[in-house]
Each structure stands twice: as C-alpha cells, then as structure tokens.
Amino acid sequence: MKKFLTAIFSIASTTFALAQEAPTSPLEFSGSVDTYYKYDFAKQPVNIGTSFASDHNSVSLGMIDLVLKKKTGKASFVGEISFGPRGQSQSIPDAAAGGSSFHIQNLYINYDFTDKFSMTAGYMGTFIGYEVISPVGNFNYSTSYLFTNGPFQNAGIKATYKFSDKVSLMAGLFNDWNVYSATRGVSSIGAQLMVSPVEGWTAYLNILNGADPAGYGTIADLTTSYQISKAFKLGLNAANYDSDDNGGYAGVALYPQIAVADAVTLGLRGEYFKTKDVGVIEGKQYTGVTLTANIKSGGLTFIPEVRLDHSGDKPFLNKSGLSAPNAGQFSLAAVYAF
Numbered sequence: 001m002k003k004f005l006t007a008i009f010s011i012a013s014t015t016f017a018l019a020q021e022a023p024t025s026p027l028e029f030s031g032s033v034d035t036y037y038k039y040d041f042a043k044q045p046v047n048i049g050t051s052f053a054s055d056h057n058s059v060s061l062g063m064i065d066l067v068l069k070k071k072t073g074k075a076s077f078v079g080e081i082s083f084g085p086r087g088q089s090q091s092i093p094d095a096a097a098g099g100s101s102f103h104i105q106n107l108y109i110n111y112d113f114t115d116k117f118s119m120t121a122g123y124m125g126t127f128i129g130y131e132v133i134s135p136v137g138n139f140n141y142s143t144s145y146l147f148t149n150g151p152f153q154n155a156g157i158k159a160t161y162k163f164s165d166k167v168s169l170m171a172g173l174f175n176d177w178n179v180y181s182a183t184r185g186v187s188s189i190g191a192q193l194m195v196s197p198v199e200g201w202t203a204y205l206n207i208l209n210g211a212d213p214a215g216y217g218t219i220a221d222l223t224t225s226y227q228i229s230k231a232f233k234l235g236l237n238a239a240n241y242d243s244d245d246n247g248g249y250a251g252v253a254l255y256p257q258i259a260v261a262d263a264v265t266l267g268l269r270g271e272y273f274k275t276k277d278v279g280v281i282e283g284k285q286y287t288g289v290t291l292t293a294n295i296k297s298g299g300l301t302f303i304p305e306v307r308l309d310h311s312g313d314k315p316f317l318n319k320s321g322l323s324a325p326n327a328g329q330f331s332l333a334a335v336y337a338f
Contacts, residue, residue: 034062215245
C-alpha cells in the first residue's frame with residue numbers, strides 16, 4: 001500500500017510540475033457593442049422577416065458581447081456571452097423567455113493533441129453559413145434569409161485534423177440546433193472540409209444531418225471568400241436544406257466588396273432564397289439586394305445600409321398595411337469592437 005501511495009504521489013507531482021512548465025497565454029478579453037437606427041420605407045415595424053434590426057424609426061440596441069479566451073499548454077477555452085436584443089431575445093434560444101438576462105454565444109473547451117489534431121466540446125457558433133450573430137463578424141448589418149433559416153449554434157463534440165495549411169477536415173456529433181442541452185439526444189452528425197487552393201481564397205464545404213427545431217433534416221452548405229486583390233473581395237454562400245417536416249429551403253448569396261479608401265469599403269449582398277414546397281403548398285421565393293458601406297475609425301465602424309427585397313408571393317406590407325411584393329429599409333449602425 002505504501003508503495004502504491006508513493007507511486008501515485010510521484011505521478012501527481014510529475015503532472016503538477018509539467019502543468020507548471022506548460023506555456024500559458026494571458027487571459028484574453030474582447031468584445032463589441034452596437035446600436036442602430038432603422039427606417040422601413042412602408043413604415044412597418046417588422047416587414048423584412050430576417051434576423052435583427054427589427055425596430056422601425058427608433059434608435060435601438062443591438063447587444064454588448066463579451067469574450068474570454070485562454071490557453072495553457074495544449075488546452076484552451078472560449079467563453080462568450082451577450083446582453084441585449086440582438087444577442088438575447090432575438091437569438092435562439094430566447095434566453096429572455098427563461099428569465100435570464102444574457103445569452104451564451106460560445107462556451108467550449110479545446111485540446112490540441114498534436115499540431116494537426118484537436119478536439120472541441122461545448123456550445124459553439126455554428127459552422128454552417130457565411131453570416132454570424134455578432135455584427136463584428138459580418139460586413140452587412142442586416143442578415144440574409146440563409147442566416148435566419150439556418151442554425152445559429154450547435155452544442156456537441158468535434159474533431160479537426162489539419163492535413164496542411166491548405167486542407168483540414170472536421171467531423172462531429174451534435175445536439176439539435178440552438179439549444180444549450182439536447183431535447184432529442186445527441187441526434188446530429190456534421191462535417192466540414194476546408195480548402196485554401198491559393199493565397200487569399202478559402203472555401204468551406206459543410207454538411208449537417210439530424211434534428212432541427214421542427215424535426216429532422218439535412219443541410220449542405222458552401223461558404224467561400226476570395227481576396228482577389230488588395231481592394232476587391234468576393235464572398236459566396238450557397239445552401240440546400242431538405243427537411244422531413246417543413247420541406248426546407250435553398251438559396252445563394254453573393255458578397256462583392258471593394259475598398260475605395262483606407263477607411264471606407266463598399267459592399268453588395270445579392271440573395272436568392274426559396275422555401276420548398278410542402279405537399280400542395282408552394283414555397284415562397286425571395287430576392288434581396290443590400291448596399292452597405294463600412295466606414296472605420298479605430299475600433300468603431302459606421303454601417304449605413306439600404307436594403308430592397310422582392311417576392312411575387314407578396315409577403316410584405318405597404319404603407320396601408322396591405323400585402324405587397326416589395327419592401328425596403330434604410331439603417332445606420334454603429335459597431336465598436338474592443
């Protein structure tokens with residue numbers, strides 16, 4: 001027994017010594033705050049049914065986002081929480097409905113087994129799609145139909161293998177979308193292939209199969225961006241979603257951007273989106289064009305934006321409150337990243 005305890009003590013001492021010697025990065029703290037004004041041309045509070053910036057003729061809150069990161073040796077974590085409508089009651093799940101005053105954006109732990117192989121477990125921003133919840137991660141302030149209809153976040157465990165700087169593969173097991181804990185068990189599988197054929201061009205081919213908020217389905221998604229020149233960047237998001245319950249959707253969005261000065265970049269988002277037929281009920285088709293400018297000064301970005309959407313199914317409202325095929329809005333946002 002004495003020898004056994006001595007051996008255990010020796011192992012523990014060695015482990016503690018190694019832990020002390022492991023390189024430790026300082027605790028990183030970052031985040032953002034944002035606010036906006038939006039005016040709907042038909043004076044309707046909620047006319048274009050995509051996520052965020054929903055208030056009409058009001059100086060309104062986005063969110064305050066707080067991020068903590070730290071790495072010790074091969075282990076690291078990320079914790080990110082947000083307060084405010086964009087990151088709380090307008091995100092899924094609706095944290096405010098449960099009585100909390102915040103929403104968890106990310107809460108996960110990562111371990112690098114080697115320089116090439118790592119595993120991550122926890123609650124993570126989804127790997128599907130081009131746009132994200134935080135306005136810092138997007139060029140446009142308003143969001144696409146593809147973003148609104150896809151997953152926001154995935155809880156689960158995933159493994160990533162980096163074959164080279166140009167190719168990596170992720171595969172994982174996940175809960176159903178947008179929930180802190182599974183309602184239908186660990187019910188989804190997902191994968192992401194990253195390729196970077198040339199400098200400045202990166203593409204992600206994503207797939208997610210399993211439980212969604214309504215039932216079960218499969219998403220295939222392509223997200224890519226290419227910095228063609230110092231001034232010109234081109235992004236693309238294309239996705240197809242087949243759902244057992246609501247038919248699903250398909251769509252494509254193109255994101256050309258050009259820098260016209262050191263602090264000014266102009267961008268356009270052109271999107272086509274269609275919900276799929278469900279039995280005898282035909283799906284709806286949408287097209288949207290969003291012209292956006294990013295004007296930067298230090299950590300502050302001003303984002304003036306004009307958005308025009310069209311659908312022959314007349315899902316929008318005009319000034320009289322009647323069904324209309326067109327909708328438009330102007331917004332001015334201020335986003336400060338720190």
